[in-house]
Amino acid sequence: xxxxxxxxxxxxxxxxxxxxxxxxxxxxxxxxxxxxxxxxxxxxxxxxxxxxxxxxxxxxxxxxxxxxxxxxxxxxxxxxxxxxxxxxxxxxxxxxxxxxxxxxxxxxxxxxxxxxxxxxxxxxxxxxxxxxxxxxxxxxxxxxxxxxxxxxxxxxxxxxxxxxxxxxxxxxxxxxxxxxxxxxxxxxxxxxxxxxxxxxxxxxxxxxxxxxxxxxxxxxxxxxxxxxxxxxxxxxxxxxxxxxxxxxxxxxxxxxxxxxxxxxxxxxxxxxxxxxxxxxxxxxxxxxxxxxxxxxxxxxxxxxxxxxxxxxxxxxxxxxxxxxxxxxxxxxxxxxxxxxxxxxxxxxxxxxxxxxxxxxxxxxxxxxxxxxxxxxxxxxxxxxxxxxxxxx
Numbered sequence: 001x002x003x004x005x006x007x008x009x010x011x012x013x014x015x016x017x018x019x020x021x022x023x024x025x026x027x028x029x030x031x032x033x034x035x036x037x038x039x040x041x042x043x044x045x046x047x048x049x050x051x052x053x054x055x056x057x058x059x060x061x062x063x064x065x066x067x068x069x070x071x072x073x074x075x076x077x078x079x080x081x082x083x084x085x086x087x088x089x090x091x092x093x094x095x096x097x098x099x100x101x102x103x104x105x106x107x108x109x110x111x112x113x114x115x116x117x118x119x120x121x122x123x124x125x126x127x128x129x130x131x132x133x134x135x136x137x138x139x140x141x142x143x144x145x146x147x148x149x150x151x152x153x154x155x156x157x158x159x160x161x162x163x164x165x166x167x168x169x170x171x172x173x174x175x176x177x178x179x180x181x182x183x184x185x186x187x188x189x190x191x192x193x194x195x196x197x198x199x200x201x202x203x204x205x206x207x208x209x210x211x212x213x214x215x216x217x218x219x220x221x222x223x224x225x226x227x228x229x230x231x232x233x234x235x236x237x238x239x240x241x242x243x244x245x246x247x248x249x250x251x252x253x254x255x256x257x258x259x260x261x262x263x264x265x266x267x268x269x270x271x272x273x274x275x276x277x278x279x280x281x282x283x284x285x286x287x288x289x290x291x292x293x294x295x296x297x298x299x300x301x302x303x304x305x306x307x308x309x310x311x312x313x314x315x316x317x318x319x320x321x322x323x324x325x326x327x328x329x330x331x332x333x334x335x336x337x338x339x340x341x342x343x344x345x346x347x348x349x350x351x352x353x354x355x356x357x358x359x360x361x362x363x364x365x366x367x368x369x370x371x372x373x374x375x376x377x378x379x380x381x382x383x384x385x386x387x388x389x390x391x392x
């Protein structure tokens with residue numbers, strides 16, 4: 001996506017992008033946040049955008065602009081469902097920490113104790129991979145080419161246990177001691193791992209005795225009244241699901257097996273896809289539903305976690321003196337004004353998302369799109385959380 005100046009996209013707001021007119025949601029008068037989303041939606045490569053801002057008191061602002069479905073001119077709304085990519089990891093980490101609270105899982109215990117096979121780094125077999133390592137991306141497990149190859153249209157056809165065992169059990173069909181592990185001992189180095197969060201999902205299954213998606217529904221989504229949220233397509237209203245779009249500006253196609261229909265005005269529609277390692281990135285939700293999850297954390301965990309557990313997740317695991325921190329799942333950034341902003345972002349084919357909380361101010365925001373646009377979303381998030389946009 002080409003950079004575009006503020007002046008350029010403000011001027012564009014009076015018309016259309018590549019001949020595509022934008023829907024304007026019914027409002028008596030657009031406020032600052034509505035205008036901000038409208039400007040972002042007019043950026044090339046962003047079909048639709050939705051956002052929420054929440055505060056600790058219970059107030060919520062919701063907004064949306066652009067298209068959930070370009071071809072059928074179905075507007076994006078705050079209730080439109082889409083997969084939110086790696087922000088989903090905050091849900092998986094919540095499930096794990098619930099089991100830690102119940103003393104069914106030990107943070108610093110060997111993860112093998114909660115799995116149907118021994119989980120070992122093949123080059124450092126004497127060093128335990130702990131649950132803490134998995135949560136903080138310090139397990140030594142990395143994503144192999146098999147991970148990228150696992151994306152396919154529809155719900156997963158391979159069970160989470162089958163997938164994880166194929167990769168990490170020495171007898172597995174996809175086991176590879178170098179492709180699946182970094183050459184560092186567990187705990188020694190930060191290395192972002194999607195597969196590690198697949199392992200965490202499997203731990204939840206074996207400790208709870210429930211399928212991971214069922215556990216989350218019973219213990220997270222239902223207590224928060226996130227009635228439109230689920231992990232599988234079969235669990236959500238697909239008719240209200242946003243179409244994910246790759247942006248084909250220079251003839252750069254997305255993964256061909258995910259493309260459905262012809263490219264129009266640079267937008268390449270993709271199927272509603274999944275992957276068997278779903279606990280790392282396949283929560284399907286809306287800005288409206290996700291606001292309830294965000295507020296729970298602002299209120300010390302709400303009905304899903306204890307305040308001391310939430311605080312423990314927001315402790316740096318890297319011992320870093322830099323501005324950037326890594327908690328248990330959550331990434332942190334020290335603010336010049338004091339305090340730390342904790343959050344997560346995500347990106348997948350046709351999906352870009354970002355989420356952040358400022359516990360000391362009691363405010364948080366999430367922004368989701370059904371296209372590319374990390375730079376734009378960072379700008380939107382910063383603006384939504386700034387003092388100039390305070391007041392919901």
